Amino acid sequence: MDPFSQLILTISVTSFLTFQWLFHRVSPWMSTRISPGFLGLSDKQKVEWNSREQIITAVCAGFSFRTVSTFHALLVGIFCLYILFFDDAVNEDPVWGDPTLVKTNVAITTGYLISDLLLIFYYWKAIGDKFFVVHHLAALYAYYYVLGQGMLPYFANFRLLAEFSTPCVNQRWFFEVLGYPKSSRPNMANGVAMAVVFFMVRIAVMPVYYSRMYAVYGTEAFYLVPWGGRVAWICSSICLDIMNIMWMHKIARGCYKVLRTARQSKASTPQENGKTD
Numbered sequence: 001m002d003p004f005s006q007l008i009l010t011i012s013v014t015s016f017l018t019f020q021w022l023f024h025r026v027s028p029w030m031s032t033r034i035s036p037g038f039l040g041l042s043d044k045q046k047v048e049w050n051s052r053e054q055i056i057t058a059v060c061a062g063f064s065f066r067t068v069s070t071f072h073a074l075l076v077g078i079f080c081l082y083i084l085f086f087d088d089a090v091n092e093d094p095v096w097g098d099p100t101l102v103k104t105n106v107a108i109t110t111g112y113l114i115s116d117l118l119l120i121f122y123y124w125k126a127i128g129d130k131f132f133v134v135h136h137l138a139a140l141y142a143y144y145y146v147l148g149q150g151m152l153p154y155f156a157n158f159r160l161l162a163e164f165s166t167p168c169v170n171q172r173w174f175f176e177v178l179g180y181p182k183s184s185r186p187n188m189a190n191g192v193a194m195a196v197v198f199f200m201v202r203i204a205v206m207p208v209y210y211s212r213m214y215a216v217y218g219t220e221a222f223y224l225v226p227w228g229g230r231v232a233w234i235c236s237s238i239c240l241d242i243m244n245i246m247w248m249h250k251i252a253r254g255c256y257k258v259l260r261t262a263r264q265s266k267a268s269t270p271q272e273n274g275k276t277d
Helices: 003-034 036-040 043-052 068-086 088-092 100-122 130-149 153-177 185-203 206-216 227-276
Strands: 055-058 063-066
Touching: 003 068, 003 100, 068 088, 068 100, 068 153, 088 153, 100 130, 100 153, 130 153, 130 227, 153 185, 153 206, 153 227, 185 227, 206 227
Parallel strands: none
Antiparallel strands: 055 063
């Protein structure tokens, strides 16, 4: 095994162990000290709380703490943007460009996904979700070709833009278990932000992603990719985006429903006060 491959393997293993440590040690320790609401959760909710692993603002105490998933999302997301804007080799040759930085970023994500899968299976009754399993396995299948053969670095990196939607998605769950009404301002603000960010990084970018895929289809670089790599690239992309569209539909419906209810409630309040007078 060449030195760089050993480095990538080391990064993946370190990533896995780090996220396990954050889940089992750091998140529970910080949660009990910073967010009083954590102490009142059931064991099942505490498992899901720790597995959500992101930044949550403890409004009542005015503090915020970092847990695993947002740590991963921010780390990988910022790295992803840097590559997207400044890695000329990857942008000029999206199929076979120098994958050094992309491999490093994907190795971090690989460790995280394996860690998350392990937790999902171990705590299946609390956080088991078949769609997340399919999502993780599809991503890992595609990343195998990136890490193993260095192909398709641009497309692998582009998929990681989706990580920017993670904090808002998880924040919604935190507000729910802490008892925030759906019509509360923090919940509605997060809901709108979640819908907007999710749409921007998972739906709106689809034309850019698939147009770049179409541009390289049939080229010499494309035919150098083995069949397994093409299947991983194209099928995994379609599978992930079908799930993204399904999730976007649910998020949009939920956001619209809450905003409509809040607007109706606000409009009816003056009328009720007028009748009382």
